[in-house]
Amino acid sequence: MKLTPDQLAQRLAAELGLDAVSLDADRLATHKIDDKQPVLVCTPGTRDQVSAALRLCADAAASVIPWGGGTAMALGNPPRRVDVVLNTGRLNGVIEHDHANLTVTVESGISLTALQQRLADQRQFGPFDPPFPERSSVGGIVAANLNGPRRGCYGSVRDLVIGIGSLGTLGIITELTLRLVPLPESVSTVVAAGTFSQAEQFIRELFRSRLLPTAVILSNERAHEPWSVAIRSEGFEESVARCRRDLDTLAVQAGMSAQLLSAGEHEELWRAVRDFPLQDKRLIYRITLPRAEICDFLHRAQNWPDTETTTDNVNGTIWLACAPTKASVQRFSDLATLARARRGHAMIFAAPGDLKQGFEVWGDSPPAFSLMRDVKHQFDPRGLLNPGRFVGSL
Amino acid sequence: MNREDLIGELKNIVGDRFVLVEKEDVIVYEQDGSIFQVMPEIVVLPGDVEQVSAVVKLAKQAAVPIVPRGSGTGLAGGAVPAEGGIVLSLARLNRILKIDLENRIAIVEPGVINLDVTKAVAKDGFFYAPDPSSQAACSIGGNVANNSGGPHTLAYGVTTNHVLGVEAVLDDGVIVWLGGEVPDTPGYDLCGVFVGSEGTLGVVTKVAVKLMQTRESVRTLLAIFDEMDNATQTVVDITAAGIIPAALEMMDRTTIEAIERGAPVGFPRDAEAVLIVEIEGLTEHTDRSASLARAICQRNGAREVKLAADEAERQRLWKGRKGAFGAMGTLAPNYYVQDGVVPRSKLPEMMRRIAAISKQFNLRIANVFHAGDGNLHPNILFDMRAPGELDRVIEAGAATLRACIELGGSITGEHGVGLEKKAYIGLLFNEADLEAMARVRRVFDPDNRFNPAKLFPTPASCGEIRLQPAQIPAGLWI
Amino acid sequence: MELLRNKPGDTATTKVPALDLPELYQCVHCGLCLNQCPTYRALHLEPESPRGRIHLVKAAAEGRIELNDRFKEHIYLCLLCRACETACPSGVQYGRIAETAREQLGPPGSPFARAVLNFVFTRLLPYPRRLRFVFNLLRLYQRSGLQRIARSLLPGKLREMDSMLPTVPAKFYYPVTSILPAIGERRAKVAMLNGCVMPLLFGDVNEATVRVLRRNGCDVVLPKNQICCGALNIHNGESAAAKQMAAIVVNSAGCGAAMKEYGYLLRDDLAYRDKAARFSSLVKDTGEYLAGIGLVAGLRPVEMTVTYQDPCHLAHGQRVRAQPRTLLQSIPGLKLVEMDGADRCCGSAGIYNLTHADMSQHLLKEKMQAVTATHVDAVVAPNPGCMLQLRYGTQRFGPDVKIYHLMDLLDRACSETDLTPK
Missing domain, CATH: 3.40.50.1860 (Rossmann fold)
Structure with a gap:
């Protein structure tokens, strides 16, 4: 930085107003990224203020870490430098809800829960399921590409907006237009429990049927058995009822017991699934595979102690939550090798900062990395946006 | 490097028969599905990715523009070599390399015909979702370049939603995979950047696409309207009611006439508009959705709502719809198709504006479009022989695009910008937006050699673009 | 580097008004024909596609390219199968474009091959007796053992062509009577094209066709003095046969297609165009006709x-x-x-x-x-x-x-x- 924090704070305050800048120690402490504390937190209130803030920071050669709801700050490599945290929390308006066209334009800092509440009047919703929706911001969901278990049905973040997954390394999203979906008439969840091989057979047959579940989650808790498969169905009453009937039959054929969840159990289960990838004080692996490879992969990797597994079988994603220890980190190269052999990839999705030092949490370097570096250079030639956190420490 | 050396080298790479230089050969590559013509100097048809790479490298050495071409069915001039040079036809890269039903992935070469992907997996109960009207002829590579849609985009999304990864040859000949066989590959979404880049970033040589499972039940309704306003209002009401059809397509009276003259399928010629509503899913779902949709049609004054009795009848309806563009030849020697988008709720207003534009410029306009997406395809019918008519056509086209933007829409839904609309792209994006795109382009194609003079509103050597021929015998077009 | 650049409006040669067909302008270049064209499917070259050939003919008509050998190769590589017409949403009659181009270009091949073809088309096919004579010779060649000897002596290319020669059957089909009555209840009277090559190579098929028609209630008239597809010679004034016929049935698809085109071919002939059009409207493929009237004969199983x-x-x-x-x-x-x-x-x-x-x-x-x-x-x-x-x-x-x-x-x-x- 070419300026002292105070100097930068004054310049920002002069342009954005006093309430947009904070040097308060407590506030700075709540904006740590991998244990690194910023020197200043800036909370612009408009799109133009974001632009002004970025310009002033660039003039001062200060690095800028975009911060939405702060739920996914454990994602990515430890930042090279943390000067300014740019918190989008005040950019929380709904600009236009065009219900006839099933779209909504929002400012990027609005929390998903707040947005869903606004949309509910028209019986619509944004079909995202990121962890901690009450806190996570729409801009952050997009920047971090946080997909949930229903993406197979409603589309991934990439399908629902434009320009995703750059983890704030190219620019800061200020407004987005999202596609919406009508709220379904009926939702229900069936859980089938049994052995691993029963679950495997059940899922295989489920995918061979014509049913169109919105989500299929295979999970277990720390022990090897039992495994449970949760199947979520949404739609007209009669479609959901049909799914329930067919699922019962499939479960019986696989020798499993199927159970229809109560409304409370349903909420509880999907909250757990949703929040799983960013839970606190665990080391989370994400392995993405062609979906038919999941069971084989788990078969080889499941004998770990103290590990919970939640897999999204529609979309081919495995989440492993392990103890936050060095031993857990050392499994990374095995997992990456197993994933690579199945045309997939593995990454450390979240971990305490100290465990992330010294290696690449994003896993194998992508084949087009030099292009990515050039893209980054075109958009952020001085490397001030979220420096170091993205793939290859971009 | 002189011309002869370049040709000799190209022949060494791909073989003599696949380098075309005679005028009687290259002239047919001067046009695609649009009305623009510029003749290439050389046409090269590589047979594998290594040959593509070698040709691209050679073109860089010789500093010659290189324009990738699939089946040449594009409607915006994307495959027309605006600055001459080499047309790189990918028609021979037409192998389906892998079909993995368990994982619902296929890996295909860019020259594979869109419909052939579905044909290859249909017997196993799968399909490839994006289905442009030209799907019997257009290539997957062309679909990737234009991020093509199709009637079933409404429920299933466009090409980018179905492409997991592409193998591409970059400007220096390097072959690289962007994305892969699984989603969420770490790093910037360069595959997403490539899809829709209209051949300006490199040459796609393999595409990993998603396959979808055929739905248990399909219901297809044909609703016939005597008033255009009622038909457009029906579209608004159907989606507002929370029904998401797999497809929601509209054809107006002029389009119906074209279809019925060319390859008749039995659309009523006296109707002002027909609407095809298709619903897919579990039987329980399609039954209820179809009856809801029928009720909405009737409430909006549909003269008749017919349910396709069987697959043959359904296919007939679609044959009419998908042949609509080609059938324009039965009404006029030339047509200029627009590809604007408006928010669905603005459809009634937009159709009124198009009618007004038609009147103002004294040009017949046939409308056939993806109503559910608000993706319009006004076809301005004209006759190049009539003095001054082309100028009016271009003005009328610009007027429709301006109307789209005024109503909160866009100038291209799925056909791409190409040569056709690059002059209008400034209406949609501001300078900063365009600069952001140009930055991406600079990364991939610093010498501006891949499909130059496209997409971006740079002035090209426009004087050399020839619009379709002029000498037409009178009296054929009644 | 500076490459040759074709300037817009280039006219390299003279225009060819005879090629400037209205059908050309019905093509809007959509490309839906490409993948249906056998030669395009085989080669993936646009000049070997219907759209490409239409483009070439258009360019030749405008004087943008010459009617040279290269052009001719493209036009003659076409099979004239007209699969593109089925695919065309605009109803472009490609066959007419290609045939006109061929008329303009003249027949393909070497002068010798052209002379042979010319002989076959003008001196042989229209004369049933000459044709019969040739087939008798051919039969003799095949049955006398001469063919076996020839094959061992002929060079490769000719041997291959010889192997493609169809075997001439023992019996030709030229019935003595020209009216063969219906078997069972009489439902219609039809004229049948015996054809030029059919009675020689497929006499059994013609015989079968006549039997099927008769068993399904048709009087079958085989007009005398038929010549190649023009058998029911429309230039012979108001064909006596055609007047009272319910249909003129043809069991050879090529002949049927040609006969259905008579109306078009003679469209400029003021004396014959109406008759030709009426004639064409009566022509039916045998299968088309029988399916239309429905089979009445009892059918035994054919496993x-x-x-x-x-x-x-x-x-x-x-x-x-x-x-x-x-x-x-x-x-x-x-x-x-x-x-x-x-x-x-x-x-x-x-x-x-x-x-x-x-x-x-x-x-x-x-x-x-x-x-x-x-x-x-x-x-x-x-x-x-x-x-x-x-x-x-x-x-x-x-x-x-x-x-x-x-x-x-x-x-x-x-x-x-x-x-x-x-």
Whole structure:
């Protein structure tokens, strides 16, 4: 930085107003990224203020870490430098809800829960399921590409907006237009429990049927058995009822017991699934595979102690939550090798900062990395946006 | 490097028969599905990715523009070599390399015909979702370049939603995979950047696409309207009611006439508009959705709502719809198709504006479009022989695009910008937006050699673009 | 580097008004024909596609390119199968464009080949007696053992051509009487084209056709003095036959397609155009006609699995597809299995298999592969050209299946003797 924090704070305050800048120690402490504390937190209130803030920071050669709801700050490599945290929390308006066209334009800092509440009047919703929706911001969901278990049905973040997954390394999203979906008439969840091989057979047959579940989650808790498969169905009453009937039959054929969840159990289960990838004080692996490879992969990797597994079988994603220890980190190269052999990839999705030092949490370097570096250079030639956190420490 | 050396080298790479230089050969590559013509100097048809790479490298050495071409069915001039040079036809890269039903992935070469992907997996109960009207002829590579849609985009999304990864040859000949066989590959979404880049970033040589499972039940309704306003209002009401059809397509009276003259399928010629509503899913779902949709049609004054009795009848309806563009030849020697988008709720207003534009410029306009997406395809019918008519056509086209933007829409839904609309792209994006795109382009194609003079509103050597021929015998077009 | 640049409006040569057909301007360059064109599918070159050829003809008409050998190659590599017409949403009559271009270019090949073709078309085909004489000679050549000797002596290329020669059957079909009455209740009176080559190579098919028609209540008239497709000579004034006929039936798809075009061909002939149009409206393919009036003869089972090859001039030229299939499926015991690309050309295309042997054999090979995949006993192809080509295909590429005309099988089903293959 070419300026002292105070100097930068004054310049920002002069342009954005006093309430947009904070040097308060407590506030700075709540904006740590991998244990690194910023020197200043800036909370612009408009799109133009974001632009002004970025310009002033660039003039001062200060690095800028975009911060939405702060739920996914454990994602990515430890930042090279943390000067300014740019918190989008005040950019929380709904600009236009065009219900006839099933779209909504929002400012990027609005929390998903707040947005869903606004949309509910028209019986619509944004079909995202990121962890901690009450806190996570729409801009952050997009920047971090946080997909949930229903993406197979409603589309991934990439399908629902434009320009995703750059983890704030190219620019800061200020407004987005999202596609919406009508709220379904009926939702229900069936859980089938049994052995691993029963679950495997059940899922295989489920995918061979014509049913169109919105989500299929295979999970277990720390022990090897039992495994449970949760199947979520949404739609007209009669479609959901049909799914329930067919699922019962499939479960019986696989020798499993199927159970229809109560409304409370349903909420509880999907909250757990949703929040799983960013839970606190665990080391989370994400392995993405062609979906038919999941069971084989788990078969080889499941004998770990103290590990919970939640897999999204529609979309081919495995989440492993392990103890936050060095031993857990050392499994990374095995997992990456197993994933690579199945045309997939593995990454450390979240971990305490100290465990992330010294290696690449994003896993194998992508084949087009030099292009990515050039893209980054075109958009952020001085490397001030979220420096170091993205793939290859971009 | 002189011309002869370049040709000799190209022949060494791909073989003599696949380098075309005679005028009687290259002239047919001067046009695609649009009305623009510029003749290439050389046409090269590589047979594998290594040959593509070698040709691209050679073109860089010789500093010659290189324009990738699939089946040449594009409607915006994307495959027309605006600055001459080499047309790189990918028609021979037409192998389906892998079909993995368990994982619902296929890996295909860019020259594979869109419909052939579905044909290859249909017997196993799968399909490839994006289905442009030209799907019997257009290539997957062309679909990737234009991020093509199709009637079933409404429920299933466009090409980018179905492409997991592409193998591409970059400007220096390097072959690289962007994305892969699984989603969420770490790093910037360069595959997403490539899809829709209209051949300006490199040459796609393999595409990993998603396959979808055929739905248990399909219901297809044909609703016939005597008033255009009622038909457009029906579209608004159907989606507002929370029904998401797999497809929601509209054809107006002029389009119906074209279809019925060319390859008749039995659309009523006296109707002002027909609407095809298709619903897919579990039987329980399609039954209820179809009856809801029928009720909405009737409430909006549909003269008749017919349910396709069987697959043959359904296919007939679609044959009419998908042949609509080609059938324009039965009404006029030339047509200029627009590809604007408006928010669905603005459809009634937009159709009124198009009618007004038609009147103002004294040009017949046939409308056939993806109503559910608000993706319009006004076809301005004209006759190049009539003095001054082309100028009016271009003005009328610009007027429709301006109307789209005024109503909160866009100038291209799925056909791409190409040569056709690059002059209008400034209406949609501001300078900063365009600069952001140009930055991406600079990364991939610093010498501006891949499909130059496209997409971006740079002035090209426009004087050399020839619009379709002029000498037409009178009296054929009644 | 500076490359040659074609300037807009370049006129390299003189315009050719004769090529400036209205049909050209009905093509909007959409490309839906490409993937249906056998030569494009084989080569993936735009100049070998319908859209490309239309573009070339248009360019030649405008004087942008010359009518040179290169141009001619593109025009003559076309099979004239007209599959593109079926695919065209604008209804462009490509066949007319290609035929006009060929008229303008003259026949293909060397001067010698051209002289031979000219002889065949003008001196042989129109004269049944001369034709019969030639086939008698050919039969003699094949049966006397001369062919066997010749094959051992001929150089490769000629030997291959010799192997494509169809075997001339022992019997020709020229019935003595020209009116063959209906068997059972009389429902209609039809004229039938005996044809030029059909009675010589496929006399049995013509015989079968007559039997099937008669058993289904038709008086069959075989007019005397027929010549090549013009048999029912419309230039002979108001054809006596045509006047009272319910239909003029033809069991050769190529001839049927041509005869349905008489109205168009003579459109400028003030004296004959109305008659020609009326004549054309009466022409029906035999299968088309029979499916239309419905079979009344009792049908015996024919235990056989077959696939159906759409002759181009029937499916694309006459848009007759469903009727022959309906007739086949009405035969008890017969199972119809569709093959991939049933309406794709087998590569016969008149004399194309001789003028463009490589492409023809390529297409035939693919066709035989499609047949193999269906595991059938026989292929049904109601057109002599296709039958000859497919028979040759079974010898050269396999599978070992029979090739039948639709009328062969209908005749079996209608007649009393059980002819199920052993």
